[in-house]
Amino acid sequence: xPPVAPSxxxxxxxxxxxxxxxVFLLVVTTMMTGFVLAARAGLxxxxxxxxxxxxxxxxxxxxxxxxxxVFIAEAxxxxxxxxxxxxxxxxxxxxxxxxLQVQDQQGLxxxxxxxxxxxxxxxRSLGLPAAAAAEQADAILAYRTPPEDDAPPLxxxxxxxxLKQAPxxxxxxxxxxPVLAELPIDRLTGTFTVHSDQxxxxxxxxxxxxxxxxxxxxxxxxxxxxxxxxxxxxxxRAGDDTLGYSGRIxxxxxxxxxxxxxxxxxxxxxxxxxxxxxxxxAALFGPGVTVHLREATA
Numbered sequence: 001x002p003p004v005a006p007s008x009x010x011x012x013x014x015x016x017x018x019x020x021x022x023v024f025l026l027v028v029t030t031m032m033t034g035f036v037l038a039a040r041a042g043l044x045x046x047x048x049x050x051x052x053x054x055x056x057x058x059x060x061x062x063x064x065x066x067x068x069x070v071f072i073a074e075a076x077x078x079x080x081x082x083x084x085x086x087x088x089x090x091x092x093x094x095x096x097x098x099x100l101q102v103q104d105q106q107g108l109x110x111x112x113x114x115x116x117x118x119x120x121x122x123x124r125s126l127g128l129p130a131a132a133a134a135e136q137a138d139a140i141l142a143y144r145t146p147p148e149d150d151a152p153p154l155x156x157x158x159x160x161x162x163l164k165q166a167p168x169x170x171x172x173x174x175x176x177x178p179v180l181a182e183l184p185i186d187r188l189t190g191t192f193t194v195h196s197d198q199x200x201x202x203x204x205x206x207x208x209x210x211x212x213x214x215x216x217x218x219x220x221x222x223x224x225x226x227x228x229x230x231x232x233x234x235x236x237r238a239g240d241d242t243l244g245y246s247g248r249i250x251x252x253x254x255x256x257x258x259x260x261x262x263x264x265x266x267x268x269x270x271x272x273x274x275x276x277x278x279x280x281x282a283a284l285f286g287p288g289v290t291v292h293l294r295e296a297t298a
Contacts, residue, residue, distance in 0.1 A: 055244020059234040067257035091281035093293040095239035107205025108193040195229040
């Protein structure tokens with residue numbers, strides 16, 4: 001029986017089949033590549049999250065150590081190993097750079113206790129023009145003051161969320177004022193507080209911007225009382241720029257540091273580390289803590 005001659009259409013069919021297989025393989029390869037890349041990105045993100053969480057926990061622990069150092073120093077009438085006026089102190093241990101900022105809340109302007117003149121000056125320290133500072137001071141006073149039966153209407157103050165007419169619970173409430181909403185929250189929390197209960201700021205604990213504008217009539221000359229609230233911000237930066245943060249306001253009660261408020265700013269929006277970084281962190285946190293830091297960097 002003579003061999004069957006191949007069909008003229010067979011090469012075309014074979015070519016089409018081959019093309020289909022190639023396309024299928026390309027589609028599968030593309031899908032697998034995307035899956036592999038997505039999986040790798042997910043693993044990288046998870047790894048970064050773990051590293052960040054680890055540094056957050058380290059910052060939290062260092063914040064507790066700093067709080068104890070403040071209150072022990074006050075109880076023994078000695079100077080703590082860092083300033084209490086928000087001046088940054090930084091040290092390096094292994095591949096970790098640790099930045100510490102402590103601000104006694106009595107060195108700030110209390111939103112619930114300060115008078116109009118002090119509020120105006122504090123707002124001027126933030127860069128507001130005189131007229132805008134005066135207008136915002138009036139708005140702050142109206143916002144915090146309970147209403148009276150014969151009080152005039154306050155609609156012209158133009159608050160974003162209306163008038164609370166009750167004391168401020170947190171400095172972050174200033175973002176309800178459209179003019180102040182444009183300012184970074186760390187600038188507001190570095191100027192105002194709701195935890196000093198003082199009509200004036202304590203001179204020895206003023207941050208630099210306030211010290212430049214406040215006159216003696218707006219200041220308390222006495223040192224802050226023992227156990228007064230302090231804000232503690234800790235930033236821990238690893239060699240690969242992974243950043244951990246912990247911030248809170250604490251006060252001393254019966255020998256313990258009690259958290260009054262958790263800080264959410266400046267959080268991870270920290271600027272570059274300060275120019276002066278001391279090698280070794282024993283001076284700031286003690287030799288025992290330094291041992292743990294070395295273990296954490298091993």
